[in-house]
Amino acid sequence: MxxxxxxxxxxxxxxxxxxxxxxxxxxxxxxxxxxSNSPRIIRILHEFAHLHAARLPRLFATVDALPAKAVLYRVDDTLRAAGVDDAALLETAHRFWRERFFTNKYVLYDLxxxxxxxxxxxxxxxxxxxxxxxxxxxxxxxxxxxxxxxxxxxxxxxxxxxxxxxxxxxxxxxxxxxxxxxxxxxxxxxxxxxxxxxxxxxxxxxxxxxxxxxxxxxxxxxxxxxxxxxxxxxxxxxxxxxxxxxxxxxx
Ligand SMILES: [Mg+2]
Structure with a gap:
C-alpha cells in the first residue's frame, strides 16, 4: 500500500x-x-564528556564531536562505536545517562x-x-x-x-x-x-x-x-x- x-x-x-x-x-x-530521542541522548553524553573533561580529555574530544546522528539504540553501543571501550567508563556513562534520560527536564531535548x-x-x-x-x-x-x-x-x-x-x-x-x-x-x-x-x-x-x-x-x-x-x-x-x-x- x-x-x-x-x-x-x-x-x-x-x-x-x-x-x-x-x-x-x-x-x-x-x-x-x-x-526522536537522539537529541536527548546526545545532550546527556555531551554533558557527561564536558563534566569529565579535566580527568578524561580523550573521552571529551571523542564524545564532544559526536552528532545526534551518531546515536544508536543503546547508549553503550553509541559510545563503543565512537571508540570508547573501557568497561568501567561505559558503566559510569550508562549510570549518568539513566539518571537523566527518564526525567521531565531531559525529555525536553527530544525533537x-x-x-x-x-x-x-x-x-x-x-x-x-x-x-x-x-x-x-x-x-x-x-x-x-x-x-x-x-x-x-x-x-x-x-x-x-x-x-x-x-x-x-x-x-x-x-x-x-x-x-x-x-x-x-x-x-x-x-x-x-x-x-x-x-x-x-x-x-x-x-x-x-x-x-x-x-x-x-x-x-x-x-x-x-x-x-x-x-x-x-x-x-x-x-x-x-x-x-x-x-x-x-x-x-
Ligand atoms: Mg517507541
Missing amino acids: SNYQITDDLLAKIAETAAAGELPLVVFDLDGTLY PNPGAVEFARLVWEAGAVPVYLTGRDAPRMLVGTVEALQRDGFPVGTARTQMILKEDVELSDADYKASTVAFLERMGRVVGLFDNEPVLCNLFKRAFPAATIVWLKKPHAPNPPPLQAGVLTAGEFVDLLPRHDQPVAMA
Missing part, C-alpha cells in the same frame, strides 16, 4: 467511525515514533520526527482523538511530556485528545501497552496506530485487526519479531502527508 493510500484509508476510517457516532482513536507512540506534528494535527482535524500512548512513566515524565507536546504544536490537553503514561515504572512497555487495550476499547474505536517497535505493532494488530497499524521504520529494540501480516510500514510521517506530493514553492 502506498503512503498516501495509508493516509486516505485512515481518513476514511475516521470519517466512517465518526458518522457511526463512535470516537475514532488514532494511537501514537512517542519515543522513536512521534519523537519531533519530520512531519509528526502535521500528521497528528491532520487526523485530529479530521475528527480523530490522537491518543499518546507511551512507555514513559507519569511520576518522572508527565510534566515534561506535556510541555514538549504543547511546545511543538501537537494537539494536547484539549477536548478530543488523550494521553496515557505508565503509572508503574517497573512494568515493561509491552505488558503496559497490552494492559491498555480494554480501556481503549471502552473509549472508542481504534482506527489507526503508529509505533516504532515491531513487537508492539503486532500486539495491536491482534487486538485491533481492522485498524490501520503502521510500523514507523526507526531505531527499535534489538531482535524484533517479523511484522505480522497486515502491519504496514512507513519511513517518515512526512511521507504520509497528502501535501507532500504537491510542488512546493520556495520562498
Whole structure:
C-alpha cells in the first residue's frame, strides 16, 4: 500500500467511525515514533564528556564531536562505536545517562520526527482523538511530556485528545501497552496506530485487526519479531502527508 493510500484509508476510517457516532482513536507512540530521542541522548553524553573533561580529555574530544546522528539504540553501543571501550567508563556513562534520560527536564531535548506534528494535527482535524500512548512513566515524565507536546504544536490537553503514561515504572512497555487495550476499547474505536517497535505493532494488530497499524521504520529494540501480516510500514510521517506530493514553492 502506498503512503498516501495509508493516509486516505485512515481518513476514511475516521470519517466512517465518526458518522457511526463512535470516537475514532488514532494511537501514537512517542519515543522513536512521534519523537526522536537522539537529541536527548546526545545532550546527556555531551554533558557527561564536558563534566569529565579535566580527568578524561580523550573521552571529551571523542564524545564532544559526536552528532545526534551518531546515536544508536543503546547508549553503550553509541559510545563503543565512537571508540570508547573501557568497561568501567561505559558503566559510569550508562549510570549518568539513566539518571537523566527518564526525567521531565531531559525529555525536553527530544525533537519531533519530520512531519509528526502535521500528521497528528491532520487526523485530529479530521475528527480523530490522537491518543499518546507511551512507555514513559507519569511520576518522572508527565510534566515534561506535556510541555514538549504543547511546545511543538501537537494537539494536547484539549477536548478530543488523550494521553496515557505508565503509572508503574517497573512494568515493561509491552505488558503496559497490552494492559491498555480494554480501556481503549471502552473509549472508542481504534482506527489507526503508529509505533516504532515491531513487537508492539503486532500486539495491536491482534487486538485491533481492522485498524490501520503502521510500523514507523526507526531505531527499535534489538531482535524484533517479523511484522505480522497486515502491519504496514512507513519511513517518515512526512511521507504520509497528502501535501507532500504537491510542488512546493520556495520562498
Ligand atoms: Mg517507541
